Amino acid sequence: MTTSTQPEQRRILATAIPGPLSLERQAQRKAELANGLGTTMPVFVDRAGGGILVDVDGNHIIDLASGIAVTSVGAAHPAVTRRIAEQAARFTHTCFLVTEYDGFVDVAAALNRLTPGDHAKKTALFSTGAEAVENAIKIARTATGRPAVVVLGHAYHGRTNLTMAMTAKNVPYKQGFGPLAPEVYRVPSPYPYRWPSGPERAAEEAFAALKDIVTIQVGATNVAAIVVEPIQGEGGFIVPPPGYLKAVQELATEHGIVFVADEIQTGLGRTGAMFACEHEGVVPDLVTTAKALAGGMPLAAVTGRAEIMDAVAAGGLGGTYAGNPVACAAALGALEAIESEGLVARAREIEERVLPRLAELVVAGSVVGEVRGRGAMLALELVEPGTTQPAPAIAKAVVERCHEQGVLTLQCGTYGNVIRLLPPLVIPFDLLDEAIDVLVDAIRGVR
Incomplete structure (x- = not known):
């Protein structure tokens, strides 16, 4: 939405960028x-709102990043800023x-209502995504x-010691920071585009490998949690093949393992469902x-089955800033906007509008090997023409061309060759x- 307090919603190149x-x-x-x-x-x-970032030189830059999937409702949504101002005037901490x-209680109640499943749920609030993942592991270990x-493989879960160990990519996330936390085991990711025996075998063979590692190599009775991103984020916006996640969930349930969905990047409407x-x-x-969750303020949560969440004794969870009152106020505003403005459906409309245009780039000899994603979480994997060899230098060149033309895009992927789109x-x-016109022109310009 656009209001008088937001920047003009058009691209303006006032200077070089x-x-x-x-x-x-x-x-x-x-x-x-x-x-x-x-x-x-x-x-x-200098200021931002809607789909525009205004820099200190007066350039109006189209935002296809949302602060890495943070400002889904825009960087200055009135429902968020109004609640922040009201709460800050009462108390900040x-x-x-x-x-x-x-x-704090109101945000927890909203997440208990919105997350999948009709079972009894409880929530604990924290400050960052990595902190939420780490606390999910603490809860799962205590419960089991x-x-x-x-x-x-290809996972990204954060930058703390434990979540670094859970993250797949070494540089820049882990290099030189060891020793890392023990008792973390990695299984192959079902990456259809790069699965050795072809995408049609990815789900079956990746699940077979996971089952072997869980039940034979580690021992199911030793596994507290299986943690997955329903669509892998930093790893390259990898969408798992149909049936894979359900099979993993069922295996976890069979063996009393806690199945954790890391929805930090995918959650709250981004993929065209409230949760991916x-x-x-x-x-x-x-x-x-x-x-x-909080429209740009630092807030994170773990939500889950009440009996699992209650396994940790009083005092075992928390943090000085966990569930800060101003961040909670912002979250209530962001959740209000997501629901009242139909932003989950709008994510699907973004996919319907953008994905076909990107798909046109996947032709013989193209630098675009695959386009993929769901909702407003879309990506292009760039390759050396005529091959599947990752082309990070080409991806970098495309991103730089977009930036020069006032369109903010991001690289990601284990091989650094994926351009991801995360518009508000x-x-x-x-x-x-x-x-998208600018992006398409940039891609065609590097062929």
Whole structure:
């Protein structure tokens, strides 16, 4: 939606990108900040809203990133900013573990209602996605009395010690940071485009490998949790083949293993369902959420079966900032916007509008090997023409061309060769069409 407080919803190239004021700030950044903090697009943002980011040089940049799937309702939705202002005027912090407040309980109630399944649920709130994943493991280990955690190849779960161990890619996420947490076991991801015996065998063979590792190599009685992203995010927006997730869930249930859906990037409407596991008819034991949950404020959650959530004794979960009252207020605003404005359906409309245009790029000799995704979580895998060899340099060149033309896109993928599209669900369609025009031209320009 567009309001008078939001920037004009059109692309404006006032200067080269990055412009002179952003370049000045980059010099200061280099002097003041640690080198380990990377940058995708070296511009400093002055304001944002809808589908537009306005930098300090006055460039209006079309946003196809949403702060990595965070600002699904836009970066300044009135329902979010109004609630933030009202709550900040009352109090900014008490620590819910010390004195309580309604917002924490209200967010938990909303997640208990929205997450898949009609079983009794409970929720615990935290601050970051990695923190939510780590606490899901703590809960699963306590509930089962088992130590092992099983994750997929190409997975990304965070940057804490445990979640680094759960994450597949070494550089930049793990290199030099070891030793990592033990009792994490990796199974092959059913990556249809790259499955050795072909995409039609991916589900069956990947599940067989998982079952062997869980039941024979690790021992099912030692496994506390199997953790999956219903669509893998940083790994390349990999959509699992039909039936795979359901088979994994059933195996977990058979052996008393907690099935955890990491919906941090996929959840809350992004894929055209409130939660991505709903596409496969999967009801997880635990669901982790963050990113889009609070419209840009730091908030995360673990929601799941009441009997599992209650396994941890009082005091075992929490954190100083967990469920901060201002972040909770923002979440209530974001959830209100998602539901009242029909943004889950709008994600499906974005897919219907964009995916066919991207599919036209998959032709003989193209640098685009595959397009994939669901809802407003779409991707192109770039390859050396005529092969399936990953082409990260081509992906980088396409992204840079888009940035020069005022369209923010992101790279991802284990091999760095995937361009991912995560537009705000509120982006005007004419703006979205224009952004795809720029992307298509950039791809055709590097052939």
